[in-house]
Amino acid sequence: MFDAIEMGSQTPASQPAASPGLAAVAQGAEATIYRTRLFGDQDVAIKQRLPKRYRIPELDEHLNRSRIIAEARALARAWSLPHVHVPAVYLVDPHRLRLVLEWIEGLSLRDWLRTRESVEGTTHIAAVLEQVGRMVAAIHAVGLIHGDLTTSNFIVRESADRNESTVFVIDFGLAQQYPIQSDTTVEAKAVDLYVLERALASVHVQQAAAYFAQVLRAYESGSSIENAKLVLRRLDVVRARGRKRAMIG
Amino acid sequence: MHSGERLVLGIEGSANKIGVGIVTSDGAILANVRRTFVPKTGSGFQPRETARHHQKHVASLIEEALHTAGVRPTDLCAVAYTKGPGMGAPLQSCAIAARMFALMHDLPLVPVNHCVAHIEMGRLVTGVDNPAVLYVSGGNTQIISYSEGRYRIFGETIDIAVGNCLDRFCRLVGLSNDPSPGFQVEQEAKKGRHYVPLPYSVKGMDVSFSGILSRIQDLIGSYAIPDLCFSLQETVFAMLVEVTERAMAHCGQRDVLVVGGVGCNERLQEMLTTMCTDRGGRAFCTDERFCVDNGAMIAWTGWLQISSAARLLGSEKLEWPWSDCTVTQRYRTDDVAITWREEGALQLAMD
The missing domain is CATH 3.30.420.40 (ATPase, nucleotide binding domain)
Structure with a gap:
């Protein structure tokens, strides 16, 4: 949901959907995030999906409605898993295209890496990347595929003394539930990891390979031996296919 | 007639289009001619027949481009061609024609990435x-x-x-x-x-x-x-x-x-x-002359490459190693060092 959290200063796009009458804190490609408080003390994020004028209405309505419901389901599923940190879902409104979610304070992994890269050693970074890998493994273990594992979609929440961090995974807008064991599931998991690899490579150019290797190690130790073997082997196939695509001009 | 400007001829033929373009160092397009191999209904273009098509048209297209631009081969400063990605046989046909033309007229030869050329042409034409x-x-x-x-x-x-x-x-x-x-x-x-x-x-x-x-x-x-x-x-x-x-x-x-x-x-x-x-x-779009494969995009990107290489070497002379003048079916957009967009990039390319 914060897939462009750093764009918070940008004016939200004009769009026909009702806004909750609040100032946007983040404007992503798919949704606007607003922050407000419930019951006096509970910080929440309102994720308002944006209808897209470039799509024909039949397609747009279908996509928006099915995605918001799928997103709520996936978040609820992930929330129930051990060692997985996702925002809690408080309300689902498929008509207004809104989700009300627990507010997660912190920096996106993308921004967190940028700030940490410059100031401190690699141990803290390694611990965070390990959480990323383990969390993806735990989600994948139940056949849940996130579908958009970019570095903008992990939030790092640091403890007050900055010695400990909890990583949250957010934006299940493209998530899909797959059968736990099937070839399509293996493929989807490999593609999920491939998206993360490429997101790391596109922004954190220098250290991307090392970062992703750490994520993969944690993914392996968080998965069953069988799953890790199948998915990592498929990841090589997905990568190779990626290269082949440059064949014909 | 084009005094002060330098001219580059570019040859593109990675798929079913063969194109020859001539551009100036200021980005003016003096010629951009093209022939398309159209397979019969129900089939796609095969490498062999596409290569034959390109072989048949390449010489006359070069002549046509020179004629349209109103220049002679001796007015050119370099020849650019598509190194890849694309289909092997059509790429080879055009690379051989480009090499021969360069040798005949004693011109440097510049290999160009097809995808990068599309991007540079779009930037040139739209100004974005x-x-x-x-x-x-x-x-x-x-x-x-x-x-x-x-x-x-x-x-x-x-x-x-x-x-x-x-x-x-x-x-x-x-x-x-x-x-x-x-x-x-x-x-x-x-x-x-x-x-x-x-x-x-x-x-x-x-x-x-x-x-x-x-x-x-x-x-x-x-x-x-x-x-x-x-x-x-x-x-x-x-x-x-x-x-x-x-x-x-x-x-x-x-x-x-x-x-x-x-x-x-x-x-x-x-x-x-x-x-x-x-x-x-804003969205920046071009029409079929420039967004479909064409020779001018190769010529323009060839100029960007060879002129930035000369700046990098602090040399007046335009040159490119012949050993690099091959073809390859697989050639990623991100394999190319973009040495002409910012000063720092020149240094990056040297590292």
Whole structure:
């Protein structure tokens, strides 16, 4: 949901959907995030999906409605898993295209890496990347595929003394539930990891390979031996296919 | 007549088009001529017959380009050709012609990446400086953004290219390949009214088209061809615009440049324009002269490459190592050091 959290200063796009009458804190490609408080003390994020004028209405309505419901389901599923940190879902409104979610304070992994890269050693970074890998493994273990594992979609929440961090995974807008064991599931998991690899490579150019290797190690130790073997082997196939695509001009 | 300007001739022939262009060092396009190999209805272009087509036309196209520009070979400062990516045999045919022409007239030869050339041509023609780039053609589907001396690929197809999906559909329903399959699908789609749901496959910033092709194959016969064309275009273009927008949000860009053969589809251009308008940016599009494969794009990128190499070496002389003047079917957009966009990039290229 914060897939462009750093764009918070940008004016939200004009769009026909009702806004909750609040100032946007983040404007992503798919949704606007607003922050407000419930019951006096509970910080929440309102994720308002944006209808897209470039799509024909039949397609747009279908996509928006099915995605918001799928997103709520996936978040609820992930929330129930051990060692997985996702925002809690408080309300689902498929008509207004809104989700009300627990507010997660912190920096996106993308921004967190940028700030940490410059100031401190690699141990803290390694611990965070390990959480990323383990969390993806735990989600994948139940056949849940996130579908958009970019570095903008992990939030790092640091403890007050900055010695400990909890990583949250957010934006299940493209998530899909797959059968736990099937070839399509293996493929989807490999593609999920491939998206993360490429997101790391596109922004954190220098250290991307090392970062992703750490994520993969944690993914392996968080998965069953069988799953890790199948998915990592498929990841090589997905990568190779990626290269082949440059064949014909 | 072109005193002070330097002229480069470029030869492109990585797919079914062969093009020869002549551009000046200021980016003026003096000639940009092209022949297209059109396979018969129901089939695609095969490497061997495409190579024969290029071999047949290359010499006369070079003459035609020189004539159109009103220049002689001795007025040129370099010859550029497509190194890849593309089909092997057509690439080789053009590379050999380029090499021979360069040797005949004692000119330096510059190998050019086809994808980078599309981007540079789009930037030259539209004047947009630093956009997100949607590169869509029969062989490629990539969402690209410039960063630290490279054109980096943020999203791409994980199976077939969008143009390939349209071309193969065109063949399946028996539409003509003349002037191009994509053009035929676009015209039919204008008559379509009913949207037939198709798989919509977006994974992060990547897209997938092979499932759509299998699904629509099963629907042929049950629905009118214009409705299928309409539904196919609406689905695949919505996917492309969606991932482009996501990449723009990720990189903080407001403008988009669309290049490649599919980029001249007016419905795609319209959808990109709507998306950009809603984001407070602009979509930059070119017409078929420049977004379809052409020689001028190779000539212009060849000039950018060879002139920045000379600056890098602090040399007056334009030169490029002959050992690098090969062809390759696989040549990633992000393999090329972009040495001409910023000062720092020159240093990056040296490291």
